[in-house]
Amino acid sequence: MPLPTTPTITAFERSPDRGKGLARDMRVRWALEELGLRYSVRLVSFDAMKQPAHVALHPFGQIPTYEEGDLVLFESGSIVLHLAQRHAGLLPDDANARARAITWMFAAINSVEPPILELVTTKFLEGDKPWTKERMPLVEARIRNRLDQLSARLGDADWLDGAFSAGDLMMIAVLLRLKPSGLLIGYPNLCAYVARGEARPAYQRAFNDQLAVFTDIELVKETYAAINRNEVPAAVSAFDPQMEWIEPSNYPGGGGTYRGHAEVMAHVLKGRNSWAEGRCEVEQFIVVGGKIVVFLHARVRLKDHADWIDGRFADVHTFRNGKAIQMRSFGERQEALDWAGQ
Ligand code: GTB
Numbered sequence: 619m620p621l622p623t624t625p626t627i628t629a630f631e632r633s634p635d636r637g638k639g640l641a642r643d644m645r646v647r648w649a650l651e652e653l654g655l656r657y658s659v660r661l662v663s664f665d666a667m668k669q670p671a672h673v674a675l676h677p678f679g680q681i682p683t684y685e686e687g688d689l690v691l692f693e694s695g696s697i698v699l700h701l702a703q704r705h706a707g708l709l710p711d712d713a714n715a716r717a718r719a720i721t722w723m724f725a726a727i728n729s730v731e732p733p734i735l736e737l738v739t740t741k742f743l744e745g746d747k748p749w750t751k752e753r754m755p756l757v758e759a760r761i762r763n764r765l766d767q768l769s770a771r772l773g774d775a776d777w778l779d780g781a782f783s784a785g786d787l788m789m790i791a792v793l794l795r796l797k798p799s800g801l802l803i804g805y806p807n808l809c810a811y812v813a814r815g816e817a818r819p820a821y822q823r824a825f826n827d828q829l830a831v832f833t834d835i836e837l838v839k840e841t842y843a844a845i846n847r848n849e850v851p852a853a854v855s856a857f858d859p860q861m862e863w864i865e866p867s868n869y870p871g872g873g874g875t876y877r878g879h880a881e882v883m884a885h886v887l888k889g890r891n892s893w894a895e896g897r898c899e900v901e902q903f904i905v906v907g908g909k910i911v912v913f914l915h916a917r918v919r920l921k922d923h924a925d926w927i928d929g930r931f932a933d934v935h936t937f938r939n940g941k942a943i944q945m946r947s948f949g950e951r952q953e954a955l956d957w958a959g960q
Contacts, residue, residue: 623687624656624657624906625650625655625657625658625685626657626658626659626660626684626685626686627643627646627650627657627659627660627682627683627697628643628662628672628675628682628683629643629660629662629681629828629831630664631662631666631835632835633828633831633832637830637832639824639828639829640795641681642694642791643681643682643694644791644828645791646682646684646694646697646698647827647828648787648791648820648824649701649702649784649787651820652708653702653705653707654707655705656959658905658906659904659905659906660903660904661903661904661905667681675690675692678692682694684697694791695723695724695726695727695788698723698788699723702783708783708784709783709784710781715779718785719779720785721785722783722784722785722788722789723788725789726789726791727788729764730764730768730792730793731795733760733763733764734796736757737757737758737761737799737801738795740754740757741754758801762801765801765804765805765808768789769805769807772808773807774807777811782815786815787815790816793808794816797812833940834910834935834942835903835910838910838935839900840852840853840856841856841935841942842912842914844856845886845890848890848893850883850887851883854883855879857879857882857942858942859878860877860878860943861877861878861879861882861944862875862876862877862943862945863875863882863885863945864876864944864945864946864947865947866947866948870889871888871889892920892921893919893920894921894923895919896918896926896927898915898916899914899915901914901930904960906955906959907959908936908937909936909937909958910934910937911932911934911951911955911958912932912934913930914931914933915930930951931947931949931950931951932948932955933947933954934947934948934954934957
C-alpha cells in the first residue's frame with residue numbers, strides 16, 4: 619500500500635507580523651492540527667512568490683498554497699474546506715448541519731473578512747493619502763455593523779452552530795485580524811469566542827509552530843551568514859551547548875559526529891580555514907515538525923586549489939524548545955527530506 623502523502627503548504631519566509639499568526643497560512647495550519655495531520659511548510663520569500671515556480675502553484679503569487687500528491691490548491695478557504703471534507707473532525711456528519719458549517723466558512727471570508735481587509739488597506743497601504751482620515755470612520759462603521767450582527771447571532775453560545783467546526787475556525791481566524799485595531803473590545807461575547815478558539819490545543823500548536831519559524835529561521839540564517847563571514851564562533855554559539863553536528867561519510871574529511879560547542883567549533887574551523895574563497899547560500903527552507911531542512915548551494919575554492927567546488931546539498935537543523943540541538947548534513951536533498959519525515 620502506498621504511504622499517505624504528507625501535504626506541503628507554503629508560508630512567508632519572513633512574516634511581516636513577526637510570527638503573530640495573522641498571515642493566512644495560520645488558518646490552514648490550525649485546520650491541519652485540528653485534524654491531527656502531519657504536514658511540512660515550504661517557506662517562500664516575497665521575491666520567490668512572484669517567480670514562475672510559485673505562480674504555477676498560486677496564480678496570484680501569494681501564500682498559502684497546498685500540495686498533496688498531484689493536487690495543488692490555493693485560497694485558504696478552499697484548502698480548509700478540502701481538509702475538512704476529506705478528514706473527520708471539522709464538519710458535522712449530519713448533511714444539513716454540514717451545509718450550515720460550510721455556510722459559516724463562506725460568511726467568514728465573504729461577509730466578515732472584506733471590511734476587515736478594507737481597514738488593513740486603508741491603514742497600511744493608503745495611510746498617507748489625503749482621504750484616509752475621512753475614509754477611516756466609514757470603514758470602521760462597516761466593520762462594526764458586521765460585528766453587531768455576528769455578536770447578536772452568537773449570543774451566549776460557545777460556537778456558531780452546535781459543536782466547533784471549520785466555520786468557527788475560519789470566523790475566528792478572520793476576527794483575529796481585528797485584534798491590533800481594538801475594534802473587538804466592544805463585543806465581550808466575540809472576544810470570549812475568539813479566546814475559546816485560541817485556547818484550543820490545535821490552535822496553540824499551529825501558532826507556536828509558525829512563531830518558531832520566525833525565530834528559529836533567523837538563527838539558522840545567522841549560522842550560515844556567520845560561516846560565510848568566517849566567524850565560526852558566532853555560527854556555533856547559535857546551537858545548544860549539548861549539540862550534535864553530524865556529517866555523512868562521503869563528506870570531505872570522511873564525515874563524523876561532533877558533540878558540544880568545543881568539538882564542533884574545532885571541526886567547523888578546520889573546514890572553514892581550508893576555504894580560500896567562496897560562499898554557502900541558502901536556497902530553500904522546508905519545515906517538517908521541529909526540523910528545518912535547508913537546501914544549500916556551496917561554491918568554494920579551497921586553499922592551494924585553482925578549481926571551484928560547486929555543489930548542492932542539504933542540512934537538517936533540529937530544534938527543541940527553541941534551541942538548535944542537532945545539525946545533520948546530507949549529500950542528497952531528497953535524503954534530507956526523507957530523514958526529516960516529509
Ligand atoms: N484569498 C487568499 C487566501 O485566502 O488564501 C488571500 C491570500 C493572501 O492575501 N496572501 C497574502 C500574501 O501572500 C498573505 S496573508 N501576500 C503577499 C502578496 O500578495 O504579495 C495576508 C497577510 C499578510 C501579512 C499579514 N501580517 O503580517 O500581519 C497578515 C495578513
